[in-house]
Amino acid sequence: MSTEKCYSQGSAAPGPVPKDRLRLYSMRFCPFAQRTRLVLNAKGIKYDTINIHLKNKPDWFLEKNPLGLVPTLETPAGEVIYESPITCEYLDEVYPDKKLLPASPYAKAQQKMMLEYFSKVTPYFYKIQVGRRNGEDVSKLEAELKEKFAKLNEDLVKKKSKYFGGDTITMIDYMMWPFFERLEVVELHHLLDDTPELKKWTECMFEDPAVKSVLHSVDTHRGFNKGYLAGTPNFDYGL
Numbered sequence: 001m002s003t004e005k006c007y008s009q010g011s012a013a014p015g016p017v018p019k020d021r022l023r024l025y026s027m028r029f030c031p032f033a034q035r036t037r038l039v040l041n042a043k044g045i046k047y048d049t050i051n052i053h054l055k056n057k058p059d060w061f062l063e064k065n066p067l068g069l070v071p072t073l074e075t076p077a078g079e080v081i082y083e084s085p086i087t088c089e090y091l092d093e094v095y096p097d098k099k100l101l102p103a104s105p106y107a108k109a110q111q112k113m114m115l116e117y118f119s120k121v122t123p124y125f126y127k128i129q130v131g132r133r134n135g136e137d138v139s140k141l142e143a144e145l146k147e148k149f150a151k152l153n154e155d156l157v158k159k160k161s162k163y164f165g166g167d168t169i170t171m172i173d174y175m176m177w178p179f180f181e182r183l184e185v186v187e188l189h190h191l192l193d194d195t196p197e198l199k200k201w202t203e204c205m206f207e208d209p210a211v212k213s214v215l216h217s218v219d220t221h222r223g224f225n226k227g228y229l230a231g232t233p234n235f236d237y238g239l
């Protein structure tokens, strides 16, 4: 029952989640929902997607998640899970093949601390774009973001690893990736010029099959982004 076009207010509620799969309530351009999609695809979990019109949400969606946010997961048993890191950790526990979080409590805590750090980085992507749209000088914000990238670069240098959790992709890479996929789209690609390890990480990530499976082209991202910044997002952009 996978569908691409979004469901809006007044649309019929989808029936119960079939027994052999999960359901993901999503939005095609949401970086947070992309985290969950990356984990679902990396693990080869069977799921259907229901995209939600986030400006005109169906009542049945708000009944499942009163916060009205995507990603939201629903199981055949009617369990509802939301907040991207929580959905991803849930998936990693319930589907233990191809574990993405480390087994060691300390290594797991380190990934969570890094995600906490990264949650202070993500607002910059939006603030810089809005500032530019308003004709403001965003050079200070760009310099701050560059400083944050330098810290991430330093982490890779210290660990001497290709990815943030070692030499294979782990959860923290998928948690951060959606924002890096959009660097060129938001014209911040130059911020990687002095962070070669981080730049190399982005190049490796682009090669990952799960990353490729949910990747939008720069043009498609740009098309969506234009409407989003203008306050008139077309959630079905490109369909």
Ligand SMILES: N[C@@H](CCC(=O)N[C@@H](CS)C(=O)NCC(=O)O)C(=O)O
Residues within 6 Å of the ligand: 027, 029, 030, 031, 032, 033, 054, 067, 068, 069, 070, 071, 082, 083, 084, 085
């Ligand atoms: N903290 C949430 C953030 C999710 C989020 O902000 N999703 C946006 C779309 S990118 C959303 O659902 N917005 C709907 C709204 O704010 O009403 C997470 O990590 O899952």
